[in-house]
Amino acid sequence: MEFEPIKTNKVYEQVIQQIKEMIYRGDIRRGDKLPSERALKKQLGVSRASIREAFSALEMIGLIESRPGEGTFIKEVADKNLLEPLSLALLLEDDVAGELLELRRVLEVDCVRLAAERRNQEDINTLEEIVNKMEIRTGFEEDSINLDRDFHYTIARASKNNVLYYVMTSIMDAMDFHIKHTRTKLVSRPDTMNEFTAQHHRIFSAIKNEDPEKSMQEMGSHLEFVEKLINREIEG
Amino acid sequence: MEFEPIKTNKVYEQVIQQIKEMIYRGDIRRGDKLPSERALKKQLGVSRASIREAFSALEMIGLIESRPGEGTFIKEVADKNLLEPLSLALLLEDDVAGELLELRRVLEVDCVRLAAERRNQEDINTLEEIVNKMEIRTGFEEDSINLDRDFHYTIARASKNNVLYYVMTSIMDAMDFHIKHTRTKLVSRPDTMNEFTAQHHRIFSAIKNEDPEKSMQEMGSHLEFVEKLINREIEG
DNA sequence: ATTTGTATGATGGTCTGACCATTATATTTT
DNA sequence: AAAATATAATGGTCAGACCATCATACAAAT
Incomplete structure (x- = not known):
């Protein structure tokens, strides 16, 4: 009998995964505006905190950019970060x-x-x-x-x-x-x-x-x- | 007159910055356990949510690893991620x-x-x-x-x-x-x-x-x- | 007609407090 | 000494709140 280690996917990782897939499928492109955190919270059925954890990770690697009052966007230019x-x-x-x-x-x-x-x-x-x-x-x-x-x-x-x-x-x-x-x-x-x-x-x-x-x-x-x-x- | 754009540093970015500096100064090394989220919350005077946003970003890039019930650690091996x-x-x-x-x-x-x-x-x-x-x-x-x-x-x-x-x-x-x-x-x-x-x-x-x-x-x-x-x- | 000011709503940023599952540790029982 | 149990600590997740910022529409002033 062989057992495989059970991986518990964290919610914020699944959020990232979904965004990744949307990018790959071409649903979202450079400069596009992502749904607001509150909208995503409803769409994905998770808390806003989890959405934000995913966003902060994606922002750190320079893939997205959040601007208060405006929204969150896929970065136009991939910068050095x-x-x-x-x-x-x-x-x-x-x-x-x-x-x-x-x-x-x-x-x-x-x-x-x-x-x-x-x-x-x-x-x-x-x-x-x-x-x-x-x-x-x-x-x-x-x-x-x-x-x-x-x-x-x-x-x-x-x-x-x-x-x-x-x-x-x-x-x-x-x-x-x-x-x-x-x-x-x-x-x-x-x-x-x-x-x-x-x-x-x-x-x-x-x-x-x-x-x-x-x-x-x-x-x-x-x-x-x-x-x-x-x-x-x-x-x- | 020249103006410079005002950059508002987000809290979670400052948390990352501090961890970065600790690594650079050699205060924390591979395999080391970071303070718990609740401890850091007190030490840095910010909310646990901000700590977690910083951690999720650092975890995504493979620098740290959080294990439920144990704590958060600097990764031993830098993996391909x-x-x-x-x-x-x-x-x-x-x-x-x-x-x-x-x-x-x-x-x-x-x-x-x-x-x-x-x-x-x-x-x-x-x-x-x-x-x-x-x-x-x-x-x-x-x-x-x-x-x-x-x-x-x-x-x-x-x-x-x-x-x-x-x-x-x-x-x-x-x-x-x-x-x-x-x-x-x-x-x-x-x-x-x-x-x-x-x-x-x-x-x-x-x-x-x-x-x-x-x-x-x-x-x-x-x-x-x-x-x-x-x-x-x-x-x- | 253009500019200026104001009110409103949406958004991201932050905090608090709560509950759960998992793990480590201490305690008790065998 | 070993096993079972209870306790505490930790990360994971959530709901709800408040603030500052921005876009927008509309009113007021020029």
Whole structure:
């Protein structure tokens, strides 16, 4: 005789399940308004508390958005918070920085390859603007960090693969969190920043020239350079 | 004059924030028991409903687990559900299957490279067992699919990069969901299955022989083969 | 005719208090 | 010492209430 463990589905999980199915069936789409909590309470025959527990879970992962006085809506744009859970879980892991750097390199080298193949004029313009701004040093570390982030984000977007873009940005966010202090230190050194700028420029050129091989090579050495600096900084 | 939008932090979000900080500071670790809902209610000065909304969100993303009569605990193992939000968001995207396949190829080719470099005896044993089972065809499509999944999961684990493993498994799960029917069709053809088995065997050999280049090459052609079949199936 | 002000209803956000089923623990009984 | 029982604590669920916010319709003022 074999017994299977009895799983007691919580009410709020069943609510989530039903919403999930509605999305899958195409009953609800981006921007759509969900029924009000009080309406759902009647329709599903559960308490409002359970509805709210389901909604808070769905809101945390960025799938829906509740606005007081208005209602609850399926989010138009899937923002980066989609992988927030991953970031949270990484807080529990040890020595996650190294793994993140490794994964980032894996992803971004292919990212830039796809970007070099698929970039359009708008991508080029955005990248050029960022690279130009990088050359004018403001002296604020925050500016440098933001420009760097924008540069890599834009490349991810230029890959024209949304899933890749989501994952890529999430990994970078998690990285930012884990090596924040180190990063700030790095960009405060003028010589390091000069090298960064030069590397970024070479990556940009390769993308502009539609040269996937060159772009991968340049991105590879750029990330290698960054990783070396970070590791040296971390280890002392 | 510039105005900034006023953000009203919901109570349950602040609860999550506090738990997040406790994790980051190392106050709570894996397996630890959180204070009971009624205790937290007093400590934080909020209602139990708000605590529960926070908990349900954290439980959905797989960070905590509530057990009736016992309490609420930080999960020991971060399960695959970490990227459940991603899977959900992908339901809202169009033409996501192609993007997933592309990303999977990017990830897994490097995955297998790392696996070939870092695999230990246990990895080899597990892979060998799976490959052997694959050669004995049971006739049940489900068995074939499970073995295939195990094969790729094991390689991801052998990369010794947990973050990569998390992302890889999540992508594969999302893929399973989006091309489920197609997949079942493919493994029902004996000739296709024979080719799969041969390819898996070659990948396994490369990993066993610690040959990263060969493993990447074999994995690349395997995935190319799979993608071709899937696209042919989808398009007609 | 346009703007401004007001009243109303619907909605999400929060809290309280209650009851149940399950589990752990202490107590009693054997 | 072991087993049965009672008690307390915990998560799961619910009903009902109140508030702040927003949309809407309508009235008033310009």
